[in-house]
Amino acid sequence: MTENQAIEKLSTMIGEKRLKHTLGVRDTAIDLAKKYDVDVEKARWAGLLHDCAKRISNNLLLQRAEEFGIVIDDIYKRVPTLLHAPIGAEIAKREFGIDDVDILNAISLHTLGHKDMTTLDKIIFLADYIEPNRDCEAINQLRESIKDKSLDEAVRLACENTLKYNLEEGRVIHPQSVELRNSLISN
Numbered sequence: 506m507t508e509n510q511a512i513e514k515l516s517t518m519i520g521e522k523r524l525k526h527t528l529g530v531r532d533t534a535i536d537l538a539k540k541y542d543v544d545v546e547k548a549r550w551a552g553l554l555h556d557c558a559k560r561i562s563n564n565l566l567l568q569r570a571e572e573f574g575i576v577i578d579d580i581y582k583r584v585p586t587l588l589h590a591p592i593g594a595e596i597a598k599r600e601f602g603i604d605d606v607d608i609l610n611a612i613s614l615h616t617l618g619h620k621d622m623t624t625l626d627k628i629i630f631l632a633d634y635i636e637p638n639r640d641c642e643a644i645n646q647l648r649e650s651i652k653d654k655s656l657d658e659a660v661r662l663a664c665e666n667t668l669k670y671n672l673e674e675g676r677v678i679h680p681q682s683v684e685l686r687n688s689l690i691s692n
């Protein structure tokens with residue numbers, strides 16, 4: 506499938522607004538890949554497809570997770586939308602013909618992150634947070650503050666912002682993101 510064909514298909518799956526975000530993530534991921542010497546094509550495809558399951562309803566996400574053999578833990582049960590990441594990886598494989606494990610893992614980990622992320626995984630996680638179409642105070646500030654920081658520092662700050670947001674909103678927090686945050690603290 507060409508990139509244009511993928512974009513065409515995606516637009517029917519996620520709608521115009523989410524597509525704009527997606528193209529922002531793709532472009533940001535490509536810039537970060539060049540900066541951190543990661544395969545640009547992998548960053549392009551992971552960025553492009555990271556949210557391909559974003560429009561699927563909670564009930565269908567739970568159903569698909571069963572079908573695909575994805576373990577539905579307690580937090581996934583309570584916040585099924587989190588499943589759009591691992592299910593997105595399955596859809597990228599089944600419907601977009603992606604067979605590269607690095608791309609599929611980056612899609613799967615883009616929302617919660619993971620303590621053992623590869624550089625590509627970190628790039629997609631960060632790109633999803635800082636892409637230019639996201640316009641809110643916390644993100645605008647973070648974009649500025651990470652300019653002179655390492656990738657790990659930037660990932661930690663993005664992760665901490667998401668954790669803080671979930672705390673402030675009184676939402677549950679998946680331990681995988683707490684583990685990611687702790688893995689990026691040196692003491």
Ligand SMILES: Nc1ncnc2c1ncn2[C@@H]1O[C@H](COP(=O)(O)OP(=O)(O)O)[C@@H](O)[C@H]1O
Pocket residue numbers: 584586587616617667671676677678679682683
């Ligand atoms: N670590 C986490 N634990 C629990 N919920 C989370 C976590 N990270 C994100 N979420 C929630 O998952 C939902 C989807 O997150 P995300 O895909 O980042 O959203 P979007 O791309 O639409 O901003 C949000 O409601 C967010 O609060």
